[in-house]
Amino acid sequence: MENMIEVQNLHKEFKTFSSRSGVKGAFRDLFTRNYKIKTAVNNISFSVKKGEMMAYIGENGAGKSTTIKMLTGILTPTAGNVKVNGFHPQKEREKFVRSIGVVFGQRSQLWWDIAVQESFRLLKKVYQVSDEQYDEHMGYIIKTLDLEPLLDQPVRKLSLGQRMRCELAAALIHNPPLLFLDEPTIGLDVLVKLKIREFLKELNERYGTTILLTTHDISDIEALCDRVVMLDEGKIIYDGKLEELKGQWGEEKEIQFQFIKHVEQKDLVELVGRTDVKWKKDEGENVWTVSLPNDETTISMIIAKVVQSHPVKDMKMLEISTEEIIRNIYQEGMSNG
Numbered sequence: 429m430e431n432m433i434e435v436q437n438l439h440k441e442f443k444t445f446s447s448r449s450g451v452k453g454a455f456r457d458l459f460t461r462n463y464k465i466k467t468a469v470n471n472i473s474f475s476v477k478k479g480e481m482m483a484y485i486g487e488n489g490a491g492k493s494t495t496i497k498m499l500t501g502i503l504t505p506t507a508g509n510v511k512v513n514g515f516h517p518q519k520e521r522e523k524f525v526r527s528i529g530v531v532f533g534q535r536s537q538l539w540w541d542i543a544v545q546e547s548f549r550l551l552k553k554v555y556q557v558s559d560e561q562y563d564e565h566m567g568y569i570i571k572t573l574d575l576e577p578l579l580d581q582p583v584r585k586l587s588l589g590q591r592m593r594c595e596l597a598a599a600l601i602h603n604p605p606l607l608f609l610d611e612p613t614i615g616l617d618v619l620v621k622l623k624i625r626e627f628l629k630e631l632n633e634r635y636g637t638t639i640l641l642t643t644h645d646i647s648d649i650e651a652l653c654d655r656v657v658m659l660d661e662g663k664i665i666y667d668g669k670l671e672e673l674k675g676q677w678g679e680e681k682e683i684q685f686q687f688i689k690h691v692e693q694k695d696l697v698e699l700v701g702r703t704d705v706k707w708k709k710d711e712g713e714n715v716w717t718v719s720l721p722n723d724e725t726t727i728s729m730i731i732a733k734v735v736q737s738h739p740v741k742d743m744k745m746l747e748i749s750t751e752e753i754i755r756n757i758y759q760e761g762m763s764n765g
């Protein structure tokens with residue numbers, strides 16, 4: 429089997445009921461309820477190859493979680509077919525669950541009050557992992573994620589970054605060939621993010637683990653995924669390489685300046701005097717953002733000019749979020765779906 433995930437014409441609708449107001453309304457609700465149909469995932473098809481690392485992105489409410497819930501067997505599709513690691517996630521639930529690992533940012537696999545080590549032992553039992561397998565595989569995971577100092581701590585005492593590393597380890601106890609990650613680096617500081625990315629890359633190389641992740645952090649995708657599937661209002665609007673997607677918006681870069689003193693827009697515009705360099709006022713005192721062509725000469729020229737003429741308190745390159753990519757694609761009318 430070449431594909432780890434096969435999705436055909438997958439569709440999910442939610443029925444949401446609304447209540448009518450007043451006594452009369454409540455009375456009428458007794459007999460007929462008003463309901464609306466919300467299509468969360470709209471007839472999508474895609475497949476993921478064994479060993480592939482794929483980013484599944486889209487704005488809030490695009491339908492990412494709903495898709496992943498169907499792929500992991502938590503939700504039943506309204507229509508369509510799903511095959512994951514050779515299983516039907518709902519029909520063969522028990523066997524299926526043993527073949528995947530899941531890390532959902534908000535939900536924890538670990539028990540709050542007991543030591544990390546104890547949680548690992550319980551999960552080892554649940555997944556029926558042999559001692560040898562555990563020692564070999566988890567020994568590697570614990571070492572690579574640097575968990576040794578955390579093993580005796582109760583989970584509630586861990587920082588977010590420490591907990592995320594433990595969650596990852598917990599999801600991998602049975603060394604599943606497929607890993608689902610929902611926002612694995614959200615809220616983490618840069619060093620922990622880097623560590624987690626490094627780890628996932630290594631895992632993929634060592635075991636050929638297939639990884640499907642959702643993220644709002646473009647650098648997660650850059651570091652890990654060759655392929656991006658982008659969802660909008662339940663439909664796939666892009667499926668391809670990040671490079672090509674970047675080509676559609678990558679010509680622009682944004683830099684944010686916080687000036688020490690008040691600055692007028694016309695001063696900034698005159699300073700640079702180019703039409704492909706645009707300034708906008710941002711929230712915060714004396715904060716301005718410039719968008720400009722993404723080439724090094726232009727960028728350093730503009731930074732030099734600005735800093736020479738207006739004392740700067742702070743300056744940062746803005747990371748482009750996937751939301752912006754999507755917005756840009758719309759604005760430029762480049763969606764190909």
Ligand SMILES: Nc1ncnc2c1ncn2[C@@H]1O[C@H](COP(=O)(O)OP(=O)(O)OP(=O)(O)O)[C@@H](O)[C@H]1O
Nearest residue numbers: 442444466468486487488489490491492493494495
């Ligand atoms: N149980 C539910 N009942 C009704 N509507 C739902 C339910 N779950 C999701 N939806 C709706 O389906 C749409 C897709 O939601 P989903 O959670 O899949 O989006 P998402 O892309 O994961 O967003 P986010 O990035 O915010 O997690 C949304 O409009 C949401 O309101």
